Amino acid sequence: MNKTTPSKTHSDYLLSLRRQTIKVRISQLLIFVLFFSLWQYSSDQKWIDPLLFSSPKKIVALLIHKIADGSIFLHIGMTLTETVIGFLLGTLFGTLLAALIWWFPFLSRVLDPYLVILNAMPKVAIGPILIVALGPNLTSIVAMGILISVIITTIVIYTSFRNVEPNYVKVIRSFGGSKYQCFKEVILPACFPAIISALKVNVGLSWVGVIVGEFLVSKQGLGYLIIYGFQVFNFTLVLMSLLIIALLATLMYQLVEALEKKLIKNRTL
Amino acid sequence: MAFLQLKSVGQTYFSKQTATTALEDITLSVSEGEFVSFLGPSGCGKSTLLSIISGLIQPTNGSVSLKNQSITKPHPKIGYMLQQDYLFPWKTIKDNILVGLKLQGCLNDERTAYTLSLMSEIGLYDTLDKYPNELSGGMRQRVALVRTLATNPQILLLDEPFSALDYQTKLKLEDLVSNTLREHGKTAILVTHDIGEAIAMSDRIVLFSTKPGRIFRTFPVTSHLRKRLPFEARQHPDYSVMFQQIWEELEQIEQNDTE
Ligand SMILES: Nc1ncnc2c1ncn2[C@@H]1O[C@H](COP(=O)(O)OP(=O)(O)O)[C@@H](O)[C@H]1O
Ligand SMILES: [Mg+2]
Numbered sequence: 349m350n351k352t353t354p355s356k357t358h359s360d361y362l363l364s365l366r367r368q369t370i371k372v373r374i375s376q377l378l379i380f381v382l383f384f385s386l387w388q389y390s391s392d393q394k395w396i397d398p399l400l401f402s403s404p405k406k407i408v409a410l411l412i413h414k415i416a417d418g419s420i421f422l423h424i425g426m427t428l429t430e431t432v433i434g435f436l437l438g439t440l441f442g443t444l445l446a447a448l449i450w451w452f453p454f455l456s457r458v459l460d461p462y463l464v465i466l467n468a469m470p471k472v473a474i475g476p477i478l479i480v481a482l483g484p485n486l487t488s489i490v491a492m493g494i495l496i497s498v499i500i501t502t503i504v505i506y507t508s509f510r511n512v513e514p515n516y517v518k519v520i521r522s523f524g525g526s527k528y529q530c531f532k533e534v535i536l537p538a539c540f541p542a543i544i545s546a547l548k549v550n551v552g553l554s555w556v557g558v559i560v561g562e563f564l565v566s567k568q569g570l571g572y573l574i575i576y577g578f579q580v581f582n583f584t585l586v587l588m589s590l591l592i593i594a595l596l597a598t599l600m601y602q603l604v605e606a607l608e609k610k611l612i613k614n615r616t617l
Numbered sequence: 618m619a620f621l622q623l624k625s626v627g628q629t630y631f632s633k634q635t636a637t638t639a640l641e642d643i644t645l646s647v648s649e650g651e652f653v654s655f656l657g658p659s660g661c662g663k664s665t666l667l668s669i670i671s672g673l674i675q676p677t678n679g680s681v682s683l684k685n686q687s688i689t690k691p692h693p694k695i696g697y698m699l700q701q702d703y704l705f706p707w708k709t710i711k712d713n714i715l716v717g718l719k720l721q722g723c724l725n726d727e728r729t730a731y732t733l734s735l736m737s738e739i740g741l742y743d744t745l746d747k748y749p750n751e752l753s754g755g756m757r758q759r760v761a762l763v764r765t766l767a768t769n770p771q772i773l774l775l776d777e778p779f780s781a782l783d784y785q786t787k788l789k790l791e792d793l794v795s796n797t798l799r800e801h802g803k804t805a806i807l808v809t810h811d812i813g814e815a816i817a818m819s820d821r822i823v824l825f826s827t828k829p830g831r832i833f834r835t836f837p838v839t840s841h842l843r844k845r846l847p848f849e850a851r852q853h854p855d856y857s858v859m860f861q862q863i864w865e866e867l868e869q870i871e872q873n874d875t876e
Contacts, residue, residue: 523691524693534705535717
């Protein structure tokens with residue numbers, strides 16, 4: 349928005365920028381259309397097994413049917429609730445744990461190897477134990493969603509707590525600020541960007557956790573639909589559920605990104 | 618009696634391999650309203666000494682007292698301004714300058730008004746709602762000065778406050794800071810490695826030698842220079858004489874160092 353720029357060259361620049369964007373959008377749309385038409389066509393021509401790979405038309409027909417009888421919303425609602433709870437609690441617990449470790453440096457030294465091991469361990473393998481312990485219900489599915497994200501969140505956020513410029517803390521301390529004030533005024537706000545990026549990663553992780561959880565126990569939800577589809581050999585149902593999950597995960601990611609823009613719009617990072 | 622009193626202060630830093638003595642036997646007193654500069658090569662412990670005076674670190678030897686009261690932790694009457702501005706990028710300028718009052722639990726209308734009046738004094742009243750990244754280096758350093766002055770400290774510790782600025786900005790800020798501190802009757806300690814800055818700004822210059830940091834010599838600044846603002850002082854004949862004198866002393870410190 350430089351006023352000294354001759355307006356003609358500036359408008360030229362804006363125009364070329366817009367052209368670029370349009371080109372990108374058209375290409376993206378083209379890939380989308382191409383992918384689904386190719387899928388449909390190869391299914392019609394029996395290039396791929398229609399029983400296994402279904403086809404976009406069949407999926408849409410099934411979706412319309414499930415929307416009409418309302419059953420799909422039950423499943424979506426269930427899974428979405430579990431995922432959002434798992435995602436929020438995973439990030440919250442991870443941040444709290446990171447704060448605890450930051451507060452007690454001794455604890456950080458003690459816990460360090462355990463965090464590394466827990467992080468490397470495939471958490472979904474604990475799923476069956478969770479279900480026996482917590483019962484085959486929503487709690488254990490949410491727990492799965494939390495479990496899968498909480499350790500990596502703790503590690504990422506604690507690392508960013510550690511990397512906060514120490515001189516910011518020095519400023520607070522020079523005014524006689526307490527440890528709690530250092531945390532509240534400096535450590536936490538300085539790490540907002542790290543917390544947001546943890547949120548972004550956790551969107552993906554908590555979907556994995558919840559779907560795996562649903563595989564194991566549920567009577568409802570998109571994960572249940574996928575497992576059920578496999579069992580009755582209805583791959584149209586499986587693929588439909590997958591597409592819905594992809595769409596919802598994307599929407600959730602966009603939501604976090606919008607939040608990010610709102611929260612840290614004024615900073616250079 | 619002295620306003621600020623340092624008694625044989627020493628500081629040794631320990632690590633697994635070594636023990637580094639950063640400061641040894643620093644005895645010094647500063648009277649109320651005085652402007653003292655600490656001058657010396659980098660690594661001679663100037664910043665360490667400032668941190669000790671501010672109460673942020675405890676010296677391994679000796680003691681610091683302000684008006685006969687021993688300093689063992691940060692004190693509201695001592696203001697500390699770091700080498701860079703360290704304004705919080707997530708706070709507006711207004712929230713930045715009020716942070717000290719907030720931390721000390723004395724954020725009221727009167728103190729806020731005082732702080733805002735300081736902002737107009739340094740000519741940055743219209744930046745209150747901006748964020749630090751929208752300001753230039755010189756403006757940010759001025760804001761940092763207001764943040765330090767907001768809690769109304771009696772003594773200001775300035776750790777190379779102008780070293781990150783370009784020359785012109787630095788000269789202007791020297792005048793502004795000097796004038797502001799004088800008007801508000803503050804005592805100040807300025808850490809610098811710039812001989813000219815020390816001469817132009819202070820009443821007394823304390824020259825440090827390295828390894829370990831000790832007081833090498835003390836120079837009173839002539840009254841001609843003291844009554845002038847830094848920029849004018851730099852034009853005065855006394856300035857070059859003092860510059861020459863201190864330059865030679867510093868050379869001598871360096872020679873002792875290499876021997
Ligand atoms: N936290 C610290 N731990 C160990 N050594 C330190 C620490 N801070 C400073 N030092 C050492 O003390 C000496 C003086 O440092 P400093 O006070 O920063 O000097 P100056 O400000 O004069 O450049 C240097 O040799 C430095 O390496
Ligand atoms: Mg220093």
